[in-house]
Amino acid sequence: xxxxxxxxxxxxxxxxxxxxxxxxxxxxxxxxxxxxxxxxxxxxxxxxxxxxxxxxxxxxxxxxxxxxxxxxxxxxxxxxxxxxxxxxxxxxxxxxxxxxxxxxxxxxxxxxxxxxxxxxxxxxxxxxxxxxxxxxxxxxxxxxxxxxxxxxxxxxxxxxxxxxxxxxxxxxxxxxxxxxxxxxxxxxxxxxxxxxxxxxxxxxxxxxxxxxxxxxxxxxxxxxxxxxxxxxxxxxxxxxxxxxxxxxxxxxxxxxxxxxxxxxxxxxxxxxxxxxxxxxxxxxxxxxxxxxxxxxxxxxxxxxxxxxxxxxxxxxxxxxxxxxxxxxxxxxxxxxxxxxxxxxxxxxxxxxxxxxxxxxxx
Amino acid sequence: xxxxxxxxxxxxxxxxxxxxxxxxxxxxxxxxxxxxxxxxxxxxxxxxxxxxxxxxxxxxxxxxxxxxxxxxxxxxxxxxxxxxxxxxxxxxxxxxxxxxxxxxxxxxxxxxxxxxxxxxxxxxxxxxxxxxxxxxxxxxxxxxxxxxxxxxxxxxxxxxxxxxxxxxxxxxxxxxxxxxxxxxxxxxxxxxxxxxxxxxxxxxxxxxxxxxx
Numbered sequence: 001x002x003x004x005x006x007x008x009x010x011x012x013x014x015x016x017x018x019x020x021x022x023x024x025x026x027x028x029x030x031x032x033x034x035x036x037x038x039x040x041x042x043x044x045x046x047x048x049x050x051x052x053x054x055x056x057x058x059x060x061x062x063x064x065x066x067x068x069x070x071x072x073x074x075x076x077x078x079x080x081x082x083x084x085x086x087x088x089x090x091x092x093x094x095x096x097x098x099x100x101x102x103x104x105x106x107x108x109x110x111x112x113x114x115x116x117x118x119x120x121x122x123x124x125x126x127x128x129x130x131x132x133x134x135x136x137x138x139x140x141x142x143x144x145x146x147x148x149x150x151x152x153x154x155x156x157x158x159x160x161x162x163x164x165x166x167x168x169x170x171x172x173x174x175x176x177x178x179x180x181x182x183x184x185x186x187x188x189x190x191x192x193x194x195x196x197x198x199x200x201x202x203x204x205x206x207x208x209x210x211x212x213x214x215x216x217x218x219x220x221x222x223x224x225x226x227x228x229x230x231x232x233x234x235x236x237x238x239x240x241x242x243x244x245x246x247x248x249x250x251x252x253x254x255x256x257x258x259x260x261x262x263x264x265x266x267x268x269x270x271x272x273x274x275x276x277x278x279x280x281x282x283x284x285x286x287x288x289x290x291x292x293x294x295x296x297x298x299x300x301x302x303x304x305x306x307x308x309x310x311x312x313x314x315x316x317x318x319x320x321x322x323x324x325x326x327x328x329x330x331x332x333x334x335x336x337x338x339x340x341x342x343x344x345x346x347x348x349x350x351x352x353x354x355x356x357x358x359x360x361x362x
Numbered sequence: 363x364x365x366x367x368x369x370x371x372x373x374x375x376x377x378x379x380x381x382x383x384x385x386x387x388x389x390x391x392x393x394x395x396x397x398x399x400x401x402x403x404x405x406x407x408x409x410x411x412x413x414x415x416x417x418x419x420x421x422x423x424x425x426x427x428x429x430x431x432x433x434x435x436x437x438x439x440x441x442x443x444x445x446x447x448x449x450x451x452x453x454x455x456x457x458x459x460x461x462x463x464x465x466x467x468x469x470x471x472x473x474x475x476x477x478x479x480x481x482x483x484x485x486x487x488x489x490x491x492x493x494x495x496x497x498x499x500x501x502x503x504x505x506x507x508x509x510x511x512x513x514x515x516x517x518x519x520x521x522x523x524x525x526x527x528x529x530x531x532x533x534x535x536x537x538x539x540x541x542x543x544x545x546x547x548x549x550x551x552x553x554x555x556x557x558x559x560x561x562x563x564x565x566x567x568x569x570x571x572x573x574x575x
Binding site: 011012014015016019020022023024026027028045046047049050051053054055057058059061062063064065066077080161196275279282284322 | 391394395399402410414416417420421424425427428429430431432435494497498500501502503505506509510512513514515516517519521522523533536537538540541542544545547548551552
């Protein structure tokens with residue numbers, strides 16, 4: 001494992017170095033001596049060279065965006081989304097856009113470069129035809145709701161460029177206004193990758209709590225009577241919605257907070273451990289010496305066919321490994337192979353009992 | 363070469379003289395950009411689907427690229443795309459073997475990594491409109507200050523020095539924003555998403571049991 005972590009750091013470092021070379025060369029006043037330095041770095045090994053080539057290719061491509069500046073006053077930087085979401089563009093490769101956008105079109109008036117005249121013209125035509133649908137209107141409130149079925153997983157792109165990943169059996173309601181990005185989790189679990197916007201706090205309401213973030217990544221899970229928050233990046237504020245007098249809890253990255261009956265328990269784990277709690281996003285779950293009862297609960301979240309432990313002496317068996325969440329069969333098979341466990345299909349349930357040697361009844 | 367480099371002439375690395383300085387590398391560099399990098403989206407899909415720790419995917423990608431490039435310095439592969447995927451597959455198999463985990467379902471699973479149909483589509487530089495849309499979205503994902511700096515540098519073509527003056531920040535800071543911006547743009551432009559995004563579906567099925575249990 002150790003050498004893999006090293007390798008990982010190594011690659012990130014190489015990419016950072018490559019980006020610095022690129023930025024320095026871009027700064028101008030690039031002397032021959034510096035070029036020799038860059039050449040030497042590139043020649044050192046293939047990893048350096050591919051990292052640099054990759055950044056350089058995208059960086060050069062980005063100059064094509066000059067097409068959009070045509071006609072705009074120099075020095076005016078368009079607001080985020082203002083231009084990128086122009087009707088000129090094909091439907092987002094980012095996936096679904098559940099929101100109906102306001103109708104307001106700003107047409108560009110003048111073009112600077114003949115080369116881009118054609119592009120600009122087609123932009124105008126497309127804008128006219130499409131009737132213009134996107135420009136953000138800051139007085140408007142965006143509302144939408146999503147749900148997932150049992151076992152399903154869905155990635156939702158929110159209008160502020162944040163994303164929400166919805167786990168099995170989840171309901172999420174969105175109300176975005178000028179002052180606040182409000183989401184209500186009425187059921188299930190969701191992971192949020194929040195776009196930074198200090199002017200509009202990002203609030204997830206669940207189980208009578210408000211989980212408040214600015215730009216960060218965190219996960220909120222609702223169970224009967226329980227709420228769990230996992231923070232993998234940034235800082236999140238956890239606040240009771242009913243009892244404003246209660247002091248809020250600040251949760252830095254690596255926190256796992258569990259709220260049960262109004263009591264908040266917070267544990268600090270390593271970033272890797274925190275991320276493991278989020279493996280459901282890729283359809284996997286990781287157990288480390290996890291009690292069988294807890295592991296079974298995890299599978300039951302994702303499968304309509306429920307696993308039932310009929311013999312409570314099995315609850316405490318410790319399970320380890322990585323499993324595909326929607327394949328409880330594989331999990332049950334494995335339990336039978338490794339532990340003194342016997343599985344039996346009864347209707348919609350898989351019932352786990354202790355193997356015959358301990359039960360003369362069989 | 364590349365339709366992808368309309369502004370190539372601006373950059374010293376692509377000037378004839380310096381290209382000569384880079385020697386052997388340059389022909390393979392061009393090959394790498396136009397024949398290998400164009401498949402990054404497909405490669406990322408493949409890696410995401412077949413590797414459960416998604417945080418490691420960018421590193422796997424870089425490792426694959428390095429192996430492909432190295433191989434190309436000896437002999438340029440006839441079919442870049444199948445060579446790329448064969449390399450990726452071999453890397454995953456190597457990694458599984460070196461991990462301290464014992465596959466429960468036979469290692470056979472990973473030896474049968476499939477390349478899906480969608481990964482077999484021909485790679486290409488995106489057409490003008492599509493590329494612009496991607497670039498625009500990529501730019502919008504940059505943090506505020508970084509986005510401003512990249513806009514002024516790439517779209518308005520202001521020198522870094524002038525950007526520093528205008529925004530009232532140091533040249534060093536501008537350079538840092540450029541470095542960061544170039545990385546984020548590359549991820550989105552080549553890969554089509556930020557590398558941490560969860561894939562839509564998980565089709566591979568594997569279970570491991572850690573030795574400790």
